Amino acid sequence: MRLLILGTGGMANAHADNFSKIDGVSLVGGVDVDPARLAEFCATHGIERQFASLEDALAWGEFDAVANVTPDRIHHPTTMQAIAAGKHVFCEKPLATNAIKAMEMTEAIEASGKVGMVNLTYRNSPAVQKGRELVLSGAIGKVRHVEASHLQSWLVGNHWGDWHTETKFLWRLSTGHGSNGALGDIGIHIVDFASYGSGLDVAKVFGRLRTFDKAPDNRIGEYTLDANDSFTMNVDFTSGAIGTIQATRTAAGQMDQLRLRVYGETGSVEMIYDTGTSTLRACTGEDVHAAKWHDVPFDPVETNYQRFVAAVRAGKTQEPSFRRAAQIQKVLDAAMASNASGRDALV
Ligand SMILES: NC(=O)c1ccc[n+]([C@@H]2O[C@H](COP(=O)([O-])OP(=O)(O)OC[C@H]3O[C@@H](n4cnc5c(N)ncnc54)[C@H](O)[C@@H]3O)[C@@H](O)[C@H]2O)c1
Structure with missing residues (x-):
């Protein structure tokens, strides 16, 4: 190819x-x-x-x-x-x-x-692939509640570079340069992670977006720093489950952490990707009565890069497809509409 x-x-x-x-x-x-x-x-x-x-x-x-x-x-x-x-x-x-x-x-x-x-990218985490499998197998019963966060800290720590001077950060802070802020940048990841890992689709959103003051007049050169830095969403899933999904670029101590907890009628699963390391834990069976978690082993999974090449060779699109990404984009659009109106928005 x-x-x-x-x-x-x-x-x-x-x-x-x-x-x-x-x-x-x-x-x-x-x-x-x-x-x-x-x-x-x-x-x-x-x-x-x-x-x-x-x-x-x-x-x-x-x-x-x-x-x-x-x-x-x-x-x-x-x-x-x-x-x-x-x-x-x-x-x-x-x-x-x-x-x-x-x-x-x-x-x-x-x-x-x-x-x-x-x-x-975070589909490449074996924790979310195996965690989803567990949820879909019925290991925790019907899902009732979901908690998901994506935490980065490049606005407060310089481990990836200095956001004040590098264009790769500045365009991400500016709606005039086509960014939807933390929501557009990492919201797409965590909404996909939460929805894919829990096996649920988002039906309705109450969203709050926040842009913090970061520079004199919130401008650096040609960049107006008006894109959101943090967001929270309360979501209703089509199944009747509810949950929270949030993300920020200002979480000192977290370089790049996605954490998803899925709580069902008979147990819970926790899927974490933290700056290159995946972990998967569950609380199921008799452990539920002792509130005890156990690690769940998983095998390596193919990356999106490998899946794309295999898809081109076979002439058949695999996930994550354009259609999936467009569906997640609808959730992000609903969060923006909700933030603007102060009301719930349907996806
Ligand atoms: N999947 C992930 O985990 C992940 C991680 C980082 C970035 N991204 C995404 O990757 C994309 C690029 O991000 P980045 O951090 O590399 O940004 P970047 O600013 O470092 O790189 C973007 C490059 O595109 C070039 N460019 C701009 N307009 C162009 C055009 N019309 N034709 C050709 N080149 C053009 C720029 O000159 C620049 O070199 C973004 O959409 C970002 O959201 C995804």
Whole structure:
């Protein structure tokens, strides 16, 4: 499979590292509007062809699939162009900046017959895959209550770099640069994690978004820092279960932690991904009466990168698909509508 990497910033390195490890996959071209970044990326990953735009790359055309690793607001126009040119697309999350655009992309890829998948990275955690299996097997009975959080701290700690000076952080803080803040950036991950891990779909949301003061006039250069930094959601699931889903970039002490607890009629399951380490625990059977948890073993799982390559080879989309990401985007849109109106919003 011949792959083009579109957008050669921070996350593109993870794409190049992961795809290049898969037998039979060649990274044949890179595209970026920043020539210096593009040149350095292509040198690092041994990529021969460099393009200043997707149009130029499509005019050449000698690739099967595009890994779209551009900033959020660029996903929609570029993915639509790649689909029109008959390419498979592995798109970064969020698929688009709203559900209408995400659904347009979904319909276009499905109509084209090509593979369209979205990099909901935390599906790569064996804890959520095995945890979901447990829940669906009935190990905790009917699910009643869900608690989910995604905690990062790059606004207070500089372990990933200095947000005041690096563009990869600044565009994430600015709605004018197409970001929906913590909700758009990591809300997509934790809503997917909560819904996938619990086997439930969100029906209704009460959402609260908060943007904190972070700089004089909340501006740094061309960036107005108006995107939300934290959110909370009370959710009703279609099954009648309820839950809370929250995320923040300001949780000192947590680099990148997703925690999901699913409470059922006869037991509970806890799935954690914490900065590269997965853990899975359950409280079931007689342990329920002693409120005791036990670790649950799990096997490694395929990554989204591996699943995408397998899907292209088989000619059949796997999860997480564009359709799934568009459905999760509807939950995020509902949280924004709810925050604006002060009322519940239906998904
Ligand atoms: N799945 C995950 O866990 C995960 C983690 C990090 C980032 N991401 C996603 O990956 C995407 C990129 O994030 P990042 O941190 O690498 O950002 P980044 O700012 O480091 O990189 C984006 C790159 O895209 C380039 N670009 C902008 N417009 C372009 C265009 N029209 N054509 C080609 N290139 C263009 C920029 O010059 C930049 O080099 C975002 O959508 C982000 O949400 C996902």
